Amino acid sequence: xxxxxxxxxxxxxxxxxxxxxxxxxxxxxxxxxxxxxxxxxxxxxxxxxxxxxxxxxxxxxxxxxxxxxxxxxxxxxxxxxxxxxxxxxxxxxxxxxxxxxxxxxxxxxxxxxxxxxxxx
Numbered sequence: 001x002x003x004x005x006x007x008x009x010x011x012x013x014x015x016x017x018x019x020x021x022x023x024x025x026x027x028x029x030x031x032x033x034x035x036x037x038x039x040x041x042x043x044x045x046x047x048x049x050x051x052x053x054x055x056x057x058x059x060x061x062x063x064x065x066x067x068x069x070x071x072x073x074x075x076x077x078x079x080x081x082x083x084x085x086x087x088x089x090x091x092x093x094x095x096x097x098x099x100x101x102x103x104x105x106x107x108x109x110x111x112x113x114x115x116x117x118x119x120x
Contacts, residue, residue: 041066
């Protein structure tokens with residue numbers, strides 16, 4: 001009989017761990033981009049390098065770009081936190097399943113000596 005039996009839970013712990021690692025790395029990248037964006041907002045070029053006349057004409061655009069930059073940075077931080085939580089939960093689930101399997105295997109082997117196990 002192939003496949004998974006009804007009412008059984010199966011988890012590929014290595015695959016879940018790999019997915020958790022992916023989301024952890026994604027979290028770190030998103031956080032780094034948010035940091036960079038916060039440190040180098042889009043509107044800075046219009047405020048920093050322009051003379052008084054240019055600054056007056058570019059001011060509204062610079063403010064809009066700065067707001068956009070801050071909004072994107074906040075969204076990236078939110079996504080970074082969500083990815084970190086997902087990574088932690090996946091990792092903890094994989095560890096819990098692996099530990100539970102090891103504990104159950106130990107209890108089963110102690111409860112039924114190998115000589116008394118009926119072959120399938």
